[in-house]
Amino acid sequence: MQGKGLLTGLSVTIRHFFxxxxxVQYPEEKLPMSExxxxxxxxxxxxxxxxxxxxxxxxxxxxxxxxxxxxENKKRxxxxxxxxxxxxxxxxxxVEACPTKAVTWDKNYAIACYTRTDLTYDxxxxxxxxxxxx
Amino acid sequence: xxxxxxxMTADMLSNGIDSLIGNTLIxxxxxxxxxxxxxxxxxSVAVIIQVYMERRVCGFIQDRLGPNRxxxxxxxxxxxxxxxxxxxxxxxxxxxxxxxxxITPMLLFIPAALVYAVFPFDDGAIFTDLNIGIFFVxxxxxxxxxxxxxxxxxxENKYSFIGGMRAVAQMLSSEIPMAFSIMAVVMVTGSxxxxxxxxxxxxxxxxFIQPLAFIIFIISMTMETNRTPFDLVEGESEIIAGxxxxxxxxxxxxxxxxxxxxxxxxxxxxxxxxxxxxxxxxLPGIVWFIIKVFLMIFVFMWIxxxxxxxxxxxxxxxxxxxxxxxxxxxxxxxxxxxxxYNWMY
Numbered sequence: 001m002q003g004k005g006l007l008t009g010l011s012v013t014i015r016h017f018f019x020x021x022x023x024v025q026y027p028e029e030k031l032p033m034s035e036x037x038x039x040x041x042x043x044x045x046x047x048x049x050x051x052x053x054x055x056x057x058x059x060x061x062x063x064x065x066x067x068x069x070x071x072e073n074k075k076r077x078x079x080x081x082x083x084x085x086x087x088x089x090x091x092x093x094x095v096e097a098c099p100t101k102a103v104t105w106d107k108n109y110a111i112a113c114y115t116r117t118d119l120t121y122d123x124x125x126x127x128x129x130x131x132x133x134x
Numbered sequence: 135x136x137x138x139x140x141x142m143t144a145d146m147l148s149n150g151i152d153s154l155i156g157n158t159l160i161x162x163x164x165x166x167x168x169x170x171x172x173x174x175x176x177x178s179v180a181v182i183i184q185v186y187m188e189r190r191v192c193g194f195i196q197d198r199l200g201p202n203r204x205x206x207x208x209x210x211x212x213x214x215x216x217x218x219x220x221x222x223x224x225x226x227x228x229x230x231x232x233x234x235x236x237i238t239p240m241l242l243f244i245p246a247a248l249v250y251a252v253f254p255f256d257d258g259a260i261f262t263d264l265n266i267g268i269f270f271v272x273x274x275x276x277x278x279x280x281x282x283x284x285x286x287x288x289x290e291n292k293y294s295f296i297g298g299m300r301a302v303a304q305m306l307s308s309e310i311p312m313a314f315s316i317m318a319v320v321m322v323t324g325s326x327x328x329x330x331x332x333x334x335x336x337x338x339x340x341x342f343i344q345p346l347a348f349i350i351f352i353i354s355m356t357m358e359t360n361r362t363p364f365d366l367v368e369g370e371s372e373i374i375a376g377x378x379x380x381x382x383x384x385x386x387x388x389x390x391x392x393x394x395x396x397x398x399x400x401x402x403x404x405x406x407x408x409x410x411x412x413x414x415x416x417l418p419g420i421v422w423f424i425i426k427v428f429l430m431i432f433v434f435m436w437i438x439x440x441x442x443x444x445x446x447x448x449x450x451x452x453x454x455x456x457x458x459x460x461x462x463x464x465x466x467x468x469x470x471x472x473x474x475y476n477w478m479y
Contacts, residue, residue: 016196
């Protein structure tokens, strides 16, 4: 019958009208980032870290500036783990290189900041938990 | 005699003013001014609600949420948009016919607002209950096509001019089936008076007696208000924005105001002619009227966001070759029906 398609169209749109909405209301809700997402700040788990510096050696752009101290038991501790994110390529070689899986990304993509100095931060000082710019 | 909520309020107000001033003539004058202010307030508020509603309905149909940030549920979005439009620079094209170009947006609003004089909002709440009410509506409503043509011509822009020409062609092809579909209602009622048409629907709404006329009316009203699928006057993909192309800021907002006033007119007309006007059980008349009008506005928006735009030749062909014969057939069928009805009773 002529015009049947019009009714089909109207029924489709009214179903969508009452249907579930796909909008994610960004500042309140956030989409979960995928497993392979590289980005945000580096998180250092100090309990796992053995101070081997393999991460900074893997870095192609010298974005990591580490200070390691050795205590009386000849055990190495990370004193400073400075990540110059302005130089960072976000290649993830540091995370791959870590033998104990102590370095991970926090997967926060809202990392824009106002000054260049804000780009550089110490992953040790922030104690694994990085303040983010909302 | 009339028991409507609006009439009672107006009576109370006029008695109050009369006791304050003590001169009946001045009281009547003040009441007329108040009524005019009231109708413009109603139109403006309705337009603001409609713009918000349009964006929300569009969003919901497209699985989005629509504006929901400015104010609670985003209801102040339209206000924010209006402030933005008012603060914009007033750009006049160098080659435009300045006077004609300038007055067009203002003139466009006049026929759009004038038809509200004969709409029955509630029991007895009608500014002038003309005995040729529906004829007046048809006559005034078709005037707005002139402004489209003037605006398109005065812009000195070929897209605007084509848009203006299309407006005329479209209006001519939509008015005739619409007039014939209304004629069927008038034949059943036996009157052109709006209040009589509403009163005749106290038993059965005309949408059940005249379903074909209702469908023809809805389609031709969509053409009349330049809404998708028949928004050829402003078809972006073909002629940018038609007659509105050269307008910006507040002048463009006036076009928009007139457009949404026309949409409200379409909904009010459908309610009055086919959905029993203000009549309904329990609730006061004005509440029923508002419910029905907004239901109709929703239907128009639903149609708009469902169908793609037609071509101008498709629209003209559909109007002249399908709608008009159907409307004529409906008139003949109604005439026979009315004749048989009168013969039997």
